[in-house]
Amino acid sequence: MTENEMTLALIKTLKEGKKTVFQEIINELQPYDLAQQYQYLPAKHRNKFLLYLSIEQLTYLIVELDQDDQLEVLHKLGTEKSSKVLDLMENDEIASLLTDVDPEKVNELLSEMKQEESEAVQYLMNYPPETAGRIMTDRYVWIPKHYTVHEAVEKLKHFYELAEYLNYIYVIDSEKKLVGVASYKDLLLGKPTDKIEDIMFSRIVKVDVYTDQEEVAKLINRYDFISMPVVEEDGKLVGIITVDDVIDVVIQEANEDIEKLSASGKAIDFNTKPTIAAYRRLPWLILLLFIGLVSGGIISGFEGTLEQVVALAFFMPLIAGMTGNTGTQSLAVVVRGLVSQELNFKQSLKLIFRELLVGIIIGIVCGILIALIAYVWMGNIILGLVVGSSLLATLIIGTLAGTIIPLILYKFKVDPAVASGPLITTINDILSLLIYFGMATMFIARLT
Amino acid sequence: MTENEMTLALIKTLKEGKKTVFQEIINELQPYDLAQQYQYLPAKHRNKFLLYLSIEQLTYLIVELDQDDQLEVLHKLGTEKSSKVLDLMENDEIASLLTDVDPEKVNELLSEMKQEESEAVQYLMNYPPETAGRIMTDRYVWIPKHYTVHEAVEKLKHFYELAEYLNYIYVIDSEKKLVGVASYKDLLLGKPTDKIEDIMFSRIVKVDVYTDQEEVAKLINRYDFISMPVVEEDGKLVGIITVDDVIDVVIQEANEDIEKLSASGKAIDFNTKPTIAAYRRLPWLILLLFIGLVSGGIISGFEGTLEQVVALAFFMPLIAGMTGNTGTQSLAVVVRGLVSQELNFKQSLKLIFRELLVGIIIGIVCGILIALIAYVWMGNIILGLVVGSSLLATLIIGTLAGTIIPLILYKFKVDPAVASGPLITTINDILSLLIYFGMATMFIARLT
Numbered sequence: 001m002t003e004n005e006m007t008l009a010l011i012k013t014l015k016e017g018k019k020t021v022f023q024e025i026i027n028e029l030q031p032y033d034l035a036q037q038y039q040y041l042p043a044k045h046r047n048k049f050l051l052y053l054s055i056e057q058l059t060y061l062i063v064e065l066d067q068d069d070q071l072e073v074l075h076k077l078g079t080e081k082s083s084k085v086l087d088l089m090e091n092d093e094i095a096s097l098l099t100d101v102d103p104e105k106v107n108e109l110l111s112e113m114k115q116e117e118s119e120a121v122q123y124l125m126n127y128p129p130e131t132a133g134r135i136m137t138d139r140y141v142w143i144p145k146h147y148t149v150h151e152a153v154e155k156l157k158h159f160y161e162l163a164e165y166l167n168y169i170y171v172i173d174s175e176k177k178l179v180g181v182a183s184y185k186d187l188l189l190g191k192p193t194d195k196i197e198d199i200m201f202s203r204i205v206k207v208d209v210y211t212d213q214e215e216v217a218k219l220i221n222r223y224d225f226i227s228m229p230v231v232e233e234d235g236k237l238v239g240i241i242t243v244d245d246v247i248d249v250v251i252q253e254a255n256e257d258i259e260k261l262s263a264s265g266k267a268i269d270f271n272t273k274p275t276i277a278a279y280r281r282l283p284w285l286i287l288l289l290f291i292g293l294v295s296g297g298i299i300s301g302f303e304g305t306l307e308q309v310v311a312l313a314f315f316m317p318l319i320a321g322m323t324g325n326t327g328t329q330s331l332a333v334v335v336r337g338l339v340s341q342e343l344n345f346k347q348s349l350k351l352i353f354r355e356l357l358v359g360i361i362i363g364i365v366c367g368i369l370i371a372l373i374a375y376v377w378m379g380n381i382i383l384g385l386v387v388g389s390s391l392l393a394t395l396i397i398g399t400l401a402g403t404i405i406p407l408i409l410y411k412f413k414v415d416p417a418v419a420s421g422p423l424i425t426t427i428n429d430i431l432s433l434l435i436y437f438g439m440a441t442m443f444i445a446r447l448t
Numbered sequence: 449m450t451e452n453e454m455t456l457a458l459i460k461t462l463k464e465g466k467k468t469v470f471q472e473i474i475n476e477l478q479p480y481d482l483a484q485q486y487q488y489l490p491a492k493h494r495n496k497f498l499l500y501l502s503i504e505q506l507t508y509l510i511v512e513l514d515q516d517d518q519l520e521v522l523h524k525l526g527t528e529k530s531s532k533v534l535d536l537m538e539n540d541e542i543a544s545l546l547t548d549v550d551p552e553k554v555n556e557l558l559s560e561m562k563q564e565e566s567e568a569v570q571y572l573m574n575y576p577p578e579t580a581g582r583i584m585t586d587r588y589v590w591i592p593k594h595y596t597v598h599e600a601v602e603k604l605k606h607f608y609e610l611a612e613y614l615n616y617i618y619v620i621d622s623e624k625k626l627v628g629v630a631s632y633k634d635l636l637l638g639k640p641t642d643k644i645e646d647i648m649f650s651r652i653v654k655v656d657v658y659t660d661q662e663e664v665a666k667l668i669n670r671y672d673f674i675s676m677p678v679v680e681e682d683g684k685l686v687g688i689i690t691v692d693d694v695i696d697v698v699i700q701e702a703n704e705d706i707e708k709l710s711a712s713g714k715a716i717d718f719n720t721k722p723t724i725a726a727y728r729r730l731p732w733l734i735l736l737l738f739i740g741l742v743s744g745g746i747i748s749g750f751e752g753t754l755e756q757v758v759a760l761a762f763f764m765p766l767i768a769g770m771t772g773n774t775g776t777q778s779l780a781v782v783v784r785g786l787v788s789q790e791l792n793f794k795q796s797l798k799l800i801f802r803e804l805l806v807g808i809i810i811g812i813v814c815g816i817l818i819a820l821i822a823y824v825w826m827g828n829i830i831l832g833l834v835v836g837s838s839l840l841a842t843l844i845i846g847t848l849a850g851t852i853i854p855l856i857l858y859k860f861k862v863d864p865a866v867a868s869g870p871l872i873t874t875i876n877d878i879l880s881l882l883i884y885f886g887m888a889t890m891f892i893a894r895l896t
Contacts, residue, residue, distance in 0.1 A: 292766025
C-alpha cells in the first residue's frame with residue numbers, strides 16, 4: 001500500500017466507523033509514518049482519527065509532530081487523555097514540547113501530569129536550551145558498584161522496557177556518583193559471580209549538565225558512542241543522551257550555521273507562516289539595506305571620479321561580489337572546520353597563513369584575467385591595470401577578513417558563524433570600494 | 449593529565465625507550481585521543497611511536513586519521529605490519545581509505561590483505577561513492593528463520609566480538625533473503641523454545657545497496673534506528689549501516705550543502721594545502737568573474753542613463769546585494785527543508801505561494817524604507833520612487849527565483865544546492881540590474 005492509498009483507506013474506515021480495520025492499518029505503521037498520515041488527513045477527519053488511537057499510539061504520534069501540532073493535538077484530546085499521554089512521553093520530549101510556550105500554558109500542562117513526572121520535567125526545564133541537561137533522558141539503567149554480574153543482568157531484564165539503548169549499564173557509588181560503565185558484552189563474557197567493580201571501565205567519557213549540545217554531539221561522534229552519561233557538578237549521574245537525539249542536534253546545528261552564513265533567518269521551514277517567515281528574515285535584509293547605503297555613501301564620495309570615467313561602474317559589482325564571495329568561502333571553511341576540530345593558537349596562525357597564500361594565488365589568477373579582459377573590452381591599459389590590481393588587493397583582504405574575524409570571535413567564545421551577515425559583508429564591501437575607487441582616483445589623469 | 453602533558457610524557461618514554469610506561473599511557477586512551485597524540489607528536493618521534501604500538505592499537509589509530517595520514521602510516525609500517533592492520537580494519541573503513549587513491553596503489557594494498565578480506569573490500573568498492581553499498585559493514589549477526597530463541601542467543605554470544613551494535617539480529621530465509629528482524633528485547637522476553645519466525649518483526653525498514661547515503665541518513669534519523677539493513681536487488685541481505693557512520697554522513701552532507709550554497713569549494717578543511725585549496729575555489733570565483741562581466745555588460749548598456757544620473761550608481765550595490773540575499777534566503781530554506789522532508793507537487797505549490805507572500809511583504813517594507821531614504825538623501829522624489837519600486841520588484845523576483853529554481857532541480861533529481869552559485873546569483877544580478885536601469889531610463893526625463 002502506498003502512503004496515498006493508506007490515507008484513502010484510513011478515511012474510509014473513519015467514515016464507516018470501522019475501528020478494527022482502522023487499527024489493523026495503524027498497527028503496521030512506524031511512529032513517523034503515523035504522524036505523516038495524521039498530517040495528510042483532511043482536518044475534518046482528524047478528531048475521529050485521534051479518538052480511534054490508543055494512549056500509546058497517541059504518544060507515538062505526538063512525539064513526531066511539530067510543536068504547534070503537538071499543542072493542538074493535546075488540546076483536542078482534552079485534559080484526561082492528554083495527561084495520560086504526557087505521563088507516557090519521555091521527559092526530554094516534554095521539555096522540548098514546552099520550550100518557548102507561554103508559562104501559563106506550561107503550568108496548565110504540567111499540572112495535568114503525575115506529580116513525579118511533572119517534577120522530572122521541571123527539573124530538565126531548569127537547564128538552558130541547547131545544553132546537555134535539557135536534552136538528556138532519564139531512561140537508562142544504573143547499578144551500584146557492589147553488584148555482581150548476575151544481579152546486574154537481573155536488574156537489566158527487569159528494566160528492559162525503560163532502557164532506550166541497552167549497550168551500556170552505568171555504575172554508581174553510594175552517593176550516586178558515576179564511577180564506571182559496563183557494556184552488555186562485559187556482562188555476557190563475565191562470570192555471574194564477578195563483581196561489577198572489577199569488570200567495569202572506569203575512564204568514563206561524560207558531560208556536565210551545562211555542556212553545550214553541539215559539544216555533546218562532537219564527543220559522541222568522535223568516540224562513536226551510542227549514548228553519553230550526563231553528570232551534575234558533583235559527579236552525580238542524572239541522565240544520558242542518546243545518539244538519535246544527537247543526529248537531531250547535528251542537523252539543527254548545521255541548519256543554524258547555514259542560517260547564519262546565508263543570513264537566511266532563524267528557524268524557517270516549509271510550514272512557517274508567511275508573516276512569521278518575513279518577520280524573521282527582515283532584520284537581516286534591513287541590516288543589508290543599511291550596509292548597502294554605506295557602500296552608496298562611499299561611491300557618492302567618489303562621484304567626481306565616477307562622473308569622469310563612467311566605465312568604472314561596470315566593474316563595481318564584479319569586484320564587490322568577488323570580494324564578498326572569497327570572504328564567505330574562507331568563513332565557511334573556518335565555521336565548518338570548527339564543527340569537528342578545535343584550534344589552538346599555533347594552528348590558527350597556520351590557518352591564517354594558509355588562507356593568505358590562497359588569497360594571493362586566487363588574487364593573481366583573477367587579477368590578471370580581469371586586467372586582460374578590461375583592457376580588451378575598454379581599450380585602456382591603465383583601466384585594465386586599475387581593475388586588475390584592485391581585484392588582487394581586495395581578494396587577499398577579503399580572504400583574510402573571512403578567516404581572521406571568525407577566529408577572533410571563536411577565541412572570545414562567540415559563535416563564528418554570526419560574523420557572516422553583518423561583519424564580513426560590510427567590511428569587504430567597504431574595503432573593496434575604497435580600494436577600487438581609491439586606485440582609480442590616483443590614476444584618474446591616465447583614465448580619461 | 450592534560451593532552452599537552454600526555455604528549456610530553458609520551459615523548460619522554462619514546463626518548464628513553466621505556467615501552468612499558470608508554471603502553472600504560474596509551475592503554476588509557478580512546479582511539480580518537482590516540483590519533484590526536486600521534487598528530488601532536490613532532491615528526492621525528494612518529495616512527496618510534498608506531499613501532500611501540502600493537503597491531504590492534506595501530507588499527508584504532510589508523511581508523512581515526514585523515515586519508516593522507518592513513519596512507520603515510522601504512523607506508524611507514526611496511527608490508528608485513530600494514531597487511532595485518534588492514535586485515536583487522538572493517539571493510540567499509542578500508543573502502544573509504546581507498547576512495548580516490550591511485551588504482552596501482554589500491555591493488556598493491558589489496559594484494560597485501562588476506563584473499564577473503566580483499567575480496568570483501570573489492571565488493572564494497574564496486575558500489576558508487578556515497579551509496580549504502582559503499583558505507584555498509586559486514587559486521588552483523590544473522591540467523592536462519594527456523595532457529596529457536598535459544599539457538600539465536602547462542603549464536604549471538606559466539607559472535608559477540610563481531611557485532612558492532614547488538615540491538616538487532618537479522619533473520620534470513622534459505623536464499624539469504626532478509627525476512628525479519630528481532631531485537632535483543634524480543635530474545636530476552638521470549639521463551640528459549642520459541643521459534644524466531646514467530647517472534648520476529650517482519651515489516652522491515654531496509655535500503656537497497658544503491659540508495660544514496662543521504663537517504664539512508666534521513667531514514668535512520670526518521671525512525672530513530674541504531675542500524676539499518678542493506679539488501680541487494682533480489683532482497684539478499686549483504687550488510688548493515690550503523691548510526692555512527694550516519695552521523696558522519698549528516699555532517700558531510702551538511703558541509704556539502706554549505707559548500708554549494710556559499711560556493712566555497714569542495715572539501716577544504718584546516719589541513720588542505722594552499723595550492724589545492726586555491727585550485728578548488730578558483731572555478732567558482734572565475735565563474736563569478738564572468739557573471740560579474742555580464743552585469744558589467746548590462747550596466748554599460750545603460751551607460752547613457754548612468755552618465756546623466758550618476759547617483760543611480762550609489763544604489764546599485766544595495767539593489768543587487770539585497771536581491772542576491774533574498775534569493776539565497778529562499779534557497780537555504782528549500783535546500784535544508786529537503787534534508788528532513790520530501791515535497792509533493794501540492795506542497796511545492798504551497799511553498800512557492802508562501803515565498804511569494806514573503807517576497808511581497810519584505811519588498812513593500814524595504815521598498816518604502818529605501819524610497820524614503822533616497823528621497824531625503826538625494827532630494828529627488830522620482831529617484832526615491834524609482835529605487836523603491838525597483839527594490840520591491842527585484843525582492844519579489846529574487847525570492848521566487850530562489851524558491852522555484854531549486855524545486856525544479858529537485859523535481860529532476862538534481863541536487864538543488866548546486867543552483868546557488870551560478871544560477872541564482874546570475875539570474876538575480878541580471879534581473880535586478882535590468883529592472884533598476886530599465887525603470888530609471890523610463891523616468892530619465894524626471895530624474896535629471
